Amino acid sequence: MKGLLPRQVHPILQLLMLVGLAVAGLSLASLLALILANQVYGVSLTQFGELSAKPQAAPHAWAVLMLLQGLSLAGLGAGAAVLPLVLQQSPSDYFAPRRLAAAWGPLGAAVLIVCLIPLLSTIVTWNAGVHFPAFLHDFELWARGMEDQATDITKYLTNFSTPGRLGVGLLVIALVPAIAEELVFRGVVQRNLVRWFASRHVGVWLAAAVFSAVHMQFFGFVPRFLLGLVLGYLYEWSGNILVPMAAHFTQNAFQLVLIYLAQSHRLPTSFDPDANQVLPWPTVLVSAVLSAALLYGLRQRWATPPAAPATPVS
Incomplete structure (x- = not known):
């Protein structure tokens, strides 16, 4: 039938x-x-x-x-x-048309995100201080009010007084969003935008813009958009949804673990994971160089077709 x-x-x-x-x-x-x-x-x-x-x-x-x-x-x-x-x-064919031959793909994506965090944190600091033109003053006040409300809820939810709470946070704030959002924004939205415009780049950039806009955090739009670009290209290059999922989870989980370590006084008292602190420029430079090198390496690795099995000699 x-x-x-x-x-x-x-x-x-x-x-x-x-x-x-x-x-x-x-x-x-x-x-x-x-x-x-x-x-x-x-x-x-x-x-x-x-x-x-x-x-x-x-x-x-x-x-x-x-x-x-x-x-x-x-x-x-x-x-x-x-x-x-x-x-x-088949869901596996739809979301992961290219099978992973080894675990290096998700692992490489996770390492990339850790290297990228200092660079992104600098952009977070810049974007948080952006001001709208005078004619959008009322909109800016409304947007900052929304941002403050979201920040208050986030701080409340990331109050990890026990290791059990951290475990729940890693599940709810790190793992579930990594799976759900990647299925939606990369697996479906990006996939279909690439098909619609017949262009990888247009599809990735539009999907990243939608991904950032849907979060309704105007003073965090740029860093989330850049994160969406990285996740989008990881998906396009690898052809497997598990790769951006691993990167997304790493980004979320890394921040939650830092918050927990700061709250449990296992980090220097001067460290505030909730503050938009400007990092030293050498740290940002190293982050940018390592991230660019990893992106290039991953792109080249996925662009190389797997070697064919050797023909036995008769």
């Missing part, structure tokens, strides 16, 4: 299907989070809506917000993961 969909579905239609599936997954996951929060922690619908505004005043707020964030992102990623099945394709 033939499927209802044509063999080649237009990229625009696939993107529209992604939106529908993602909204459905997000809605179902949020409903599940509400039910679990009510049954496990006794949180009512009204209290559920007030948690983000005043989490410190609500009992079990940390656990409930982590539950909501984890399930919501999982629902979003599930929507993207279901898309190939709707298109009657």
